[in-house]
Amino acid sequence: MRISLNWLKEYVDLQGIPVSEIVHELTMSGLEVEEYTDQSELFKNIIVGEVKEVQKHPDADKLSVCKVFDGMDELQVICGAPNVEAGQKVVFASVGAVIPNGKMELKKAKIRGVESFGMICAEDELLLSEDHTGIMVLDSSFNPGMEISKALGLDDVIMEIGITPNRPDALSHIGVARDLAAIFNKELKYPNLNYKETDEDINSIASVEIQDSTNCPRYAAKVVKDVQVVESPDWLKKKIIQIGLRPINNIVDVTNFILHELGQPLHAFDLDLLAGQKIIVKSTTQEKKFTTLDSKERILPADTLMICDGEREVAIAGVMGGENSEITRSTKNILIESAYFNPSSIRKTSKKLQLSSDSSYRFERGIDFNNVLFAAERAAQLIAEVSGGKICKGNIDAYPVKLKNREVQLRYNSVSKILGYDIPLEKIHNILHLLGFKELKKEENSLTVSVPGFRPDIEREIDLIEEIARIHGYDNIPTISKINITLGEKHDDSEFADKIRDAAISLGFYEMINNPLVSEKFSQLCGEPIALSNPLSEDMANLRTSLLPGVLAVVTRNINKGAKDLALFEIGNVFQRLNNNKIESFEDFNENQNLIFVLSGKETEKTWNSAEKGFDFYSLKGLLKAFIQKITLDNVLTDLYYSDVNSKYDLNFALAYKTESIGWGGKVKKQLLELFEIDQDVFCFEFNLDKLKQITTQPKKFTEPLKYPKVIRDFAFIFDTLVNYGDVNDYISKSSSSLLKKVDLFDIFESEILGTGKKSMAFTLEFFDENRTLTEEEVEKEFNDLIRKVSKEFNATLRGSK
């Protein structure tokens, strides 16, 4: 919120305190000054000058050579403005001044051969307006040499303060001044009421009836007659401008002034446009159309709190007035509304209508219910002052349900229990007093206070402790360097994923992090997606059901940027809807952590000693094998080959634990790659990481290195080409004794020599026993048995053995 320091000074004495200290202290007490502009700094070295003489520039038609008096000397200045004339009082920036617009430091210059010692400014250069048609001509009464900030009253400091949602009291100058008073230990100076009333009683010309007292507990009104709706006087216009608003007319400007002074939103009705000169506060019973004063027609949902007159709606309570009762130039008599509306009612209306105003912003956070009438009276006083109107006698103050100030007890020892240090009691009392809390009961160990109406956030002891801490200063809380450690149970949910990451990067994969929000189309590729009800855009409308679409998008992006060789992985959550119900419980969907690997392009480039090698299906299998070895699951997971028309992969395969697949992948299907405009092979494999995590492996145990020799035997067979390696491998393992420890394929080829439809596969077999040396005979027997069995099982011919 924009706050003017000069305005604050009307309520709290800040004499002699530097701006930088005020700014710092506000920030350190919880009202963060996000930005501030010191206007006197902005206009340094810019003064009132008097133009003594104007002559044509000898060398340029559009330039003049002027003599400007700065209060001490007459200086030669070149000016390009068409309106410069001798005798004018002007805004003069001398050498060394920084022009506010553009922040350029002014230097002595030579313009077309004539020296210039400064500049006569236009309004835009001073950031006063966007006008650059000519120089700014000042009132002739100003003395040359006077600082321009003083002459124009631009000596304010404008602060942009970030107000947290718990501090509606600080959404006004009085509120900010109250914190400053507490910080600097000063008394707050509240404005006084001082106005005359006519004999005409307000109750005889207007009435207020509250039908919905839950949502409108209090409604006060004042009537001012015979006003003249005109431009506001300078003092009011200046205040409105300084806080970043546009002056409209004297009536609207006063209501805006009060809102920013006291934090009480007001509304001014043209009394003569109120049917029956009556105000009724009630909620709508059905949907209705209504035109607000910004000339927009809006649909009001049922149960919207409205201000009505004798016949119709005239304002959306607390949000915006209606066009039908707006103040115009011809308005003569006005009714000022000052009310307290239920915060959550206003918030609902504002949300439903997607209409937020300075008023609704304050009402939904909670305003000072005790100050409602005072604000109406102060508004009446100021309106009378600036419009020549007359204030009718008395007030309307409909207050069917009295709101009470909260009472809160503070136990003194709670302060140190929370903060970790003691604050002297008199400090505590003083801080609470300056912030507007009234002492109700003082006991030996505690204090009970009454919470002022402007602090809806203070409900409990802890809230008082925060008030004391922030004003006393967080800096005063000690920073203790010894901390207590109670060792709890060791727990780390991220340990497994971290282990997976280490394994993946050790195999040459880079980690990706993709946005889980994807388009509906991509999310539907791999399951039943969950949709957002308020997405940012169509391409981020659903949650991903698989990591695959995100990964393919990354492949596309990298290929387009020239990086075609990719080995990447990602760990991330995927989401599946489990039924067609609306998501109302954790049983309606499944959130699961997945892991995906992707390979594409070349594994190695062509080099001086080797040919280039592309990633292929067997790169994927090999890396996966190394990966599961690395995470010590190599003896637990088995390969599974199956065909599935719905699979996203050609060369489809899975890894299974017992009978359940926990990972699947292969070569991504062409149709899918086309969808992502990828024209090179991509190999992916996706794991269900949660399932992988559940597989408990035996704890690591040391095994004695083998003491006895291994016996190695090789054999090669000619098979039909349709025979799979995997089947032969499984068969060998299955049909041999426990002495055979390892089978490796070391050669495979097809050739005319073997005959058509034939291929050769050669295996190395490793035999050993952990407890003894094997005899030649037993290995020989085992080996020969195997040759016989394999030949028979696969109808294979032995090519050779050794």
Place this chain on the structure above:
Amino acid sequence: MLDDQIISIKNDFIKVLDEARSTADLEQIRIKFLSRNGLLSQLFDKLKDIPKEQKPLAGKSLNLLRNELTEKFDLKQEEFKLLSDDQKSQIDLTLPGYQYRIGGKHILTQTLDEIKSIFKRLGFSVYEGPEVESDYYNFEALNFPADHPARDMQDTFFISEKFLLRTHTTPVQVRILENQKPPVRAIMPGRVYRNEAVSARSYCMFHQVDGIYVDTDVTFAELKGTLVSFAKEFYGENLRYRFRPSFFPFTEPSAEMDITCFLCNGKGCKICKNTGWLEILGCGMVDPNVFRYVDVDPEKFTGYAFGMGIERIGLLKYGITDIRMYFENDLRFLKQF
């Protein structure tokens, strides 16, 4: 005559032996001097032309020469054995080595790892929670009343009336406290979502680490102590810091922690918006209302909580100019870290 030849052969031998650089050189020397047809043998052959009375002396001289040359050669050969392969042969050491692929963790993971390791040393456990969260855990149990403007602080993606994408990792603290009685000391890293327009400085998805410590006698002073030790470890020993009052519905009193801008040393620059300070985390004492939701007695236990964004740290620490780069997964970006 023979003596001259002896001296000449000896000198030649010493010279070439000295110049030998490889086993191949050495082999050539052997062939030239010491082989069956070598220069030494040729000298021995000349012995038969020498007058008989001079023979014993000449023979002795030649034997001495042979012994000396053989000895020197053997010595050199020994020396060569001690040399490494490349010195013996003609390998071009400057050729590039073979290619190997390396991988790497994402910079966000690396940053998170660093944060985790510091807090683990301070005795914190690590807990994770779901990204699709219920309104109860994300807001209600964290003291965000329905229809309260505090909910506007976090623009939310909704899935249904009761379910949403979590806007912070703080709901995990509710889940922990539901299942575990104090003392609890834990950090909660994870992914969060905000329905905010995407720009260079803000993205609709990012990562946070929350932390909580609940026990008897936990105070704001201890919160300051813990976070200052973390910040010094993470950002550097000499940092200056401040705790500024702020507001979060789930903590009271609440604070934001600023450190001096390390880009301008507190002088004021574009990154710190001329304030000289950078906000690095939010924190505070756990609000008694939060304790009530999880059935922890606020009269008996107190606690502190804190939370920080991970992406922002990288933007500041590594000068990453656009938050979207984290999630584009451009290989040129991934390989930099």
